[in-house]
Amino acid sequence: MKKILVTTGGGDCPGLNAVIRGIVKAAKNNGDEYEVWGSIEAFNGVLNEPQRIVRLDEEAVGGIHVKGGTIIRTTNKGNPVDFPTQLADGTWTTVDRSKELIDKIHALGFDAVINIGGDGSQKISQTLFENGLNVIGVPKTIDNDLSATDYTFGFNTAVQITTDSFDKLVTTAESHNRIMIMEVMGRDAGWIALHTAIAGGAEICLIPEIPYNFCDIVERIKSRYEGDTGFVNIVIAEGAKPVDGSVVGEAAKDAGDAHVKLGGIGNVLRAQLENSGIEAQIRTTILGHTQRGGTPIAFDRILASAMGTKAFELVQNKEFGRMVAFKNNDMISVTLTEATEVYNTVSLDHYLIKTARDLGIALGDEGAVC
Numbered sequence: 001m002k003k004i005l006v007t008t009g010g011g012d013c014p015g016l017n018a019v020i021r022g023i024v025k026a027a028k029n030n031g032d033e034y035e036v037w038g039s040i041e042a043f044n045g046v047l048n049e050p051q052r053i054v055r056l057d058e059e060a061v062g063g064i065h066v067k068g069g070t071i072i073r074t075t076n077k078g079n080p081v082d083f084p085t086q087l088a089d090g091t092w093t094t095v096d097r098s099k100e101l102i103d104k105i106h107a108l109g110f111d112a113v114i115n116i117g118g119d120g121s122q123k124i125s126q127t128l129f130e131n132g133l134n135v136i137g138v139p140k141t142i143d144n145d146l147s148a149t150d151y152t153f154g155f156n157t158a159v160q161i162t163t164d165s166f167d168k169l170v171t172t173a174e175s176h177n178r179i180m181i182m183e184v185m186g187r188d189a190g191w192i193a194l195h196t197a198i199a200g201g202a203e204i205c206l207i208p209e210i211p212y213n214f215c216d217i218v219e220r221i222k223s224r225y226e227g228d229t230g231f232v233n234i235v236i237a238e239g240a241k242p243v244d245g246s247v248v249g250e251a252a253k254d255a256g257d258a259h260v261k262l263g264g265i266g267n268v269l270r271a272q273l274e275n276s277g278i279e280a281q282i283r284t285t286i287l288g289h290t291q292r293g294g295t296p297i298a299f300d301r302i303l304a305s306a307m308g309t310k311a312f313e314l315v316q317n318k319e320f321g322r323m324v325a326f327k328n329n330d331m332i333s334v335t336l337t338e339a340t341e342v343y344n345t346v347s348l349d350h351y352l353i354k355t356a357r358d359l360g361i362a363l364g365d366e367g368a369v370c
């Protein structure tokens, strides 16, 4: 019997469980010569003592494709290359435990690892592969910022959640003649904001890729009011920033967690607008982690299931060092190096940027002077 270890790392994402179920079902239905196991909280289940590794059989994964989160848990503090470690004086540092991890995985008798995670996790996959581990990557992130795949599962669920929220804010904006600012996730890539703005019918959409000119926002707001009557709905990505400003957030507090915690640009914009003499009432809604929770929509369940079964196929064919990818309506694979070399941000010549402009959505680069 051969053994596969599955891990989920980084932020959670609707569809993770459907991938896990896809791997287990494919293993069962293709000869039954593989056992699938899960490491609890990414690689921490292997590295920490006592180890936490669970058997994933058909019973364990029954019906989980409809469930959000991940049944094997996740962490953003489990990078084996930069592993958080407490020193004798109580302070924290990070150490490289990747070799130790590979030895432990081999000692446990695993033939292959399927690492489900975003850009950071797939860079870890590449390092482990270079050091002798048989790894397959499966791309995960609600941000859709991995260029090797047209879509990551979870992204379209996030867009459905943000669009549902946006629709609710439109009716209350209209009733009160208000300006509603809705802040969505998207650290470096504005895909969630752009899709939501188009799906919902926003007047203004601000994304990290286009530092915004404040006067463009004021102009667009003015164009929507006749006297006191009118309303405006703005979508802003958490990673957006003004032309002459910077992103809003705070440094991560935990050792091993590399990311700045973004959030609050919607409130900064509200204050700026209030100070600019705009008379309409302004409210900000920050959707935060609601965008990552709950049931995946059907599209993401299908995408995640197909990615899981494809990952098993790659293991079976011993095509290690590769990541599953959904390209041109087909399930393919690319090398982990290709998978992580280009970050998928919104390019200004993307067709949805043109769509947004044609729909009259201000993107903050119209060049107004005030």
Ligand code: F6P
Binding pocket: 011, 076, 118, 141, 142, 143, 185, 186, 187, 238, 261, 262, 292
């Ligand atoms: O990468 C996915 C993501 O949801 C980003 O959009 C967001 O900036 C980040 O994760 C939040 O991370 P955390 O859950 O650690 O606060």
